[in-house]
Amino acid sequence: MPQNKKRSCCSSFFLEKRCSVSGYDFKKIEDKWQKSWEESQPFSVDKNPKNPFYVLEMFPYPSGVLHVGHVRNYVLGDVLARFKKAQGFDVLHPMGWDAFGLPAENAAITHNTHPRTWTHANIQHMRKQFKRLGLGYDWSREFATCDESYFMHEQEMFIRFWKENLLVRKEGVVNWDPIDQTILANEQIENGRGWRSGALIEKKKMRQWFVRQSDFAEELLASIKDLDEWPAAVRTMQENWIGYSEGAIVRFSVKDRDSLEVFSTRPETLYGATFCAVSVEHPLAEEAASTHKDVADFITHTRAHPFDEQSDQATQEGVKLSFEACHPLTKELLPIYVVNYVLSDYGTGAIFACPAHDERDFAFAKRYNERIQQVIAPAQGEWSGEEALVVPRDDIGGTLIHSKELNGLSCASAFERVTETLIKQGLGAKQERYRLRDWCVSRQRYWGTPIPMILCDDCGEVPVPVEDLPVSLPQDIVFDGQGNPLDKHPTWKHVSCPQCAKPAVRDTDTLDTFFESCWYYLRFISQPKDRCFDPKEVEQFLPIDWYIGGVEHAVMHLLYVRLFMIMLVRAGYLKPIKTPIKRLLTQGMICHRTYRTKDKEWVEPKDVKKQADGTWALKDGTPVTEGASEKMSKSKKNVVDPDSIMEAYGVDALRMFVVSDAPPERHFDWSDTGLHGSWRFAKKLYAMMDEWRDDLTAEQPKQEMTQEFLVLMHKTIAAVTDDLEAMRLHLAIAHIRALFNAVTQSAAAGCMQNLWHGWRALLLLLDPFMPHLSAELREQCSVESSWPSYNKNYLVADMVTVAVQVNGKMRGTVEVALNAAEQDVLQEAQNIIARTIGNQPVRKVIFVMNRIVNVIV
RNA sequence: GCGGGUGUGGUGGAAUUGGUAGACACACUAGACUUAGGAUCUAGCGGCGGUUACGCCAUGGGGGUUCAAGUCCCUCCACCCGCACCA
Structure with a gap:
């Protein structure tokens, strides 16, 4: 079982060394605050929100293994959620599990465990890892799609959709995956091969359930215009797909x-x-x-x-x-x-x-x-x-x-x-x-939502009566990898027809798991026992303000979600809405350098060291060549394990690192030294508190901050606020670090008033990124959590630097008063100009206030 | 082929949207402190020239507009992603 996996030993010298140096005991700090959050549940959200804000990351399949791609995805969302919460929004930030699907069933076949047992164990383990990352979720809303209390409502929806003629059972040529023994949707085939198994797909005729997606092609295409805050790439991919x-x-x-x-x-x-x-x-x-x-x-x-x-x-x-x-x-x-x-x-x-x-x-x-x-x-x-x-x-x-x-x-x-x-x-x-075709949703599999329909020789397709829902999955099932387990169950499918009472059979197929991920975001908002959701509650939080996930879901998941919303409206569940997802962020994948020996054997980057002559070699001297930075994969041995990182550097350093350096939508190059840099930053913060404790915990200084520092501080707060609003997290970090550098310099120069105020702003700005350390340091100097505000009047200093150009070429800069007139600036710049032009006559002067003066000769 | 995107130091990436290119980091170099450094601190860090002052060149290549271009226009090139018998 994955949760028993051994912690990989950290042979990188960075990982070995870190604990011995520094009083920054992140483990203690993290445990303390995670325990505190566990008790106080600061991320639970009010039923009647005044300023609703919905942050959602695509929920994971509980594979049991957390990888750094997950870390980046969920930290992105968490930074945003903590930021909006600090600003006073009622932030809904939930988490759950996309728990049906083939891997559980495949594990059942190979390990002889029940898919439910396997899935629940994985969830248990991953939840622990998520909490370890300090992710601020409202855990009271957690559910897994394999919970009967979830999929029973999906079955009710299925029946209602059927009654609304949004579904059809028809025969068609379908794609048969001979390895997974199931049919696949067109979207699940890549270059003629199954997207999971890689098997060559065969054509086969079968009767299947389809969502009448093609009826909505026009609507789905036209409404792309409402997705104006989605990445252009996703919009065009959907356009091409609808064709x-x-x-x-x-x-x-x-x-x-x-x-x-x-x-x-x-x-x-x-x-x-x-x-x-x-x-x-x-x-x-x-x-x-x-x-x-x-x-x-x-x-x-x-x-x-x-x-x-x-x-x-x-x-x-x-x-x-x-x-x-x-x-x-x-x-x-x-x-x-x-x-x-x-x-x-x-x-x-x-x-x-x-x-x-x-x-x-x-x-x-x-x-x-x-x-x-x-x-x-x-x-x-x-x-x-x-x-x-x-x-x-x-x-x-x-x-x-x-x-x-x-x-x-x-x-x-x-x-x-x-x-x-x-x-x-x-x-x-x-x-x-x-081009868009109907969406086939039948799967010849056990581990999914049973299709709540009964097939009667006389009456045809008959829905299971609503009072008989849920149609549960039988527990006693044999997994031998052949055919459809539900179909082979001795008794499960045999029922009497609800209409004519004659012997009939259940549809033994289960639903495509994309069905579950089409409405989980609604169930997160509202989860009554007796129905799928309460429309009033749901409408309070829709649309999702920011949805974060991988670009690989650009077509399938994100198109089905839009389709499903149209169907929910048709079936009377909800009022029409332009789009269920207002802003979409597709985060880039995490890449890492690759290394190979001359026998083309992949080796792990942490075992490789740069030699004096610039080449690379293993510790025993075996030379290796450095390859490109590629998507992390086990086969290329360039994966890093988040558990060992957290162990060695702490959660806050990891969190900060994965959102620094590269814009979120672009790919991110993992580097041990980069991570080390974030950890060093955390350590410096901690050391600063130690060094200036008396000054930092003192009463607010009487003296005013220096003008220069005041402007920098307010500019930083403004910039970080804008950066977070636009999810430019790497820039937010750059601005925060710049402020930290200024605070350090102020301290060294003895400007205690700059230190005192700057430090407080710093801790608040840093809170979404390094929540544990920030909470710890804030507690030590009694700073309440809130988002710092800035004063527009302080965004400009009373002195500005103006560039001096001659014939459009930079010749120097001058310091002048804010809004200084052309004459005054020229006066100030005369030395620079004279030096360059000698005694040539000036033909023209271009002056842009507070920016530039350009003398043409 | 069609569509979308990207191209800036040794590296990841900034640049108030036409106005001081290289913020913030990583790496590197030198020095300090050290039993030690892989810790920490200080300084330097696009290239070429010069002791400095400073000058010249530089944002994938070439052309253009402009007082001024990484940013606008034309053109070519490279790479990445998606789609691709869709009549």
């Missing part, structure tokens, strides 16, 4: 058969159509296969070896069918092929091919000697005919030719004209299409 395109349906008649419907985004090239092509799933292809062996063989072959554009050998292939399509405008008869490069689940699964203006059709036509008919003339020059001439529709250059009534038109006008014609003659229609 809008505008085109037309065109009907080609086929003798003695239903007409062949094709979808085209370029109907204006219809006169350039020289053949039609259908996918291997198309009815015409299937019919042909029953009588023609070559067609059947081609279909079988293509299913086994689908067209993959990425591969170098990808070639467009096909077999001519015995049918012919009648061109709707020219009435010409065109051959029909079944081909490998047409998708069955996009458009109508059939196209008209215009080889002159489409690369794929062009390649196919060349290979099978089909006619190539140019219908668009390029803006300049002639088409060589060596490769397809692809002209975007918005290109004003292209002009239609060889296209009868369309000749001379631009593509855009031709598009309008040809669709009008098709509509008039009943041969087609304009159509908008989306």
Whole structure:
């Protein structure tokens, strides 16, 4: 079990040494304050908040192992939550567990434990680690999605969604993962392989539950405009995923058969159509296969070896069918092929091919000697005919030719004209299409929310009566890794139909775990026993003010959350809302240097030391080469273990380090020396308290701060406040450190009034980052927790530095009074100017008050 | 290929949005204190030249606008991320 794992011994010399030097006993301080927070629960939030503020980090899967990526993610959120709380907001900052999913079940298979036992043990361990990190959560709201008290409400939602016709059970070609023995959503496949198992995905037909996601494509696309505080990258990823395109349906008649419907985004090239092509799933292809062996063989072959554009050998292939399509405008008869490069689940699964203006059709036509008919003339020059001439529709250059009534038109006008014609003659229609497909939510797995439906031979799909909820997971289950455990359970699925009372069976599938993560943020706000949430309470805290998590959830999770909100509104759970998530922060991953020996063996960075000649070697002298900084992974041996870091340097140093140096959304380079620097900073703070204890704990000094220091202090408070507001935590830290340096200098210079005030501001600014040390030091000099305020009047000194330029080149600076006039500044700068220009006449002077004076000669 | 992003010292990264490039750190160098330093303190730290004063060059490359460009415009290059038979 992961929680029994041995603490890795810290062979890095930094890790070995730290305790011996310094009175900064972080362990004692951390234990003291964590115990205090445990008792006082400072992060619980009022039921009737006056200034609600919702900070949420994507909840973790309880794998049982905390890694530094988690640390960064949750510290980011915690810094923000503590900051907003100090500002007086009623901050909701909850934590829970995304506890259903395959790893628990896989662990059950390999370790012979029950998924529930495994999951709960992991949660236990991770909760301890989270508390150790000093993360300020309202633990009273904690839940795991595998709790029956959570998923029972999800089952009720499922039934209500079904009644609202938001769900459908249908057969479709699904992706079968032969290792995990389950189907996967399209989004869960990467390059043809399962996202978890890496197995090659097979196609299989099954009856599944789908969320009618495609019905909401338009709404999901349009509402992206409301996500103006989301990263641009996430918005475009969602846009691409939804994949809008505008085109037309065109009907080609086929003798003695239903007409062949094709979808085209370029109907204006219809006169350039020289053949039609259908996918291997198309009815015409299937019919042909029953009588023609070559067609059947081609279909079988293509299913086994689908067209993959990425591969170098990808070639467009096909077999001519015995049918012919009648061109709707020219009435010409065109051959029909079944081909490998047409998708069955996009458009109508059939196209008209215009080889002159489409690369794929062009390649196919060349290979099978089909006619190539140019219908668009390029803006300049002639088409060589060596490769397809692809002209975007918005290109004003292209002009239609060889296209009868369309000749001379631009593509855009031709598009309008040809669709009008098709509509008039009943041969087609304009159509908008989306790539977005329905979301398959059935999983052939045990460890998930049971789908609360009963399948009756007579009545069809019948929901489990609400009073019979929850549908619980049976405990006595066999995990042998084969098939669906629920389906194989001897009794569980057998029930009588709630409608006709005849024997029936439960749906033995469980829900995709993305279902749970679609509404957990609502349950955090409000968790009544008898229903999913109280809409009034929920609406108080929505939308989430800041949502923090990994960019890998840009499409799936974050799109499903938006979809789910639309469904909740449709089903009457909530009032409409623009977006459930106001601001999104996608944090970058943590990287670490990699090292390899000359045998290409990865070695751990902590075992490597730089030699005098600048090369790297192991302690025994074995030379190693330094590689790039890469995402931490076990195989590359560049992971660091948060437990040993906390042990050696303390939580506050770790917390501060993971948010310093790099902007949160960018990747972060781990370095032992960087961590060491944060620890040194903590230690210096502690030492400062020791050294100046009498002055720091004394009454407020009578003397005023120096002007320079006063301005710096207020500027720092203003800057850190703005930085935190915008989640530029690395800059906040830079500003805090600058103030600390000034405080140190003031102390050394004997300016006790600067020290006294600056120290207090410092502790408050530092509190979100190093909460334990800050609390300890604040207690020692009686400083209450609150966010420091600044006075705008103090943000500018009464003297400013003005840059002096000659012909736009910097020649020096002068100190002048704030808002000094041009003449006074020139007066002050005359030496610098004279030195540079000699006695050349001045042609022009550019003066920007408090900034710059530029003399042109 | 399409879309998004990034490019600044030895390194991570700043720069009031057109106005003193390199804040804050890390690394490094020298010195101090030390039995010791991997602790701590002090100083230095973009490059070239000069004893200094100072000068020249520098924000991926090239061009432009401007009194003034890391920032605006044009163009080229490199890297990263996402999507990619979507008709």
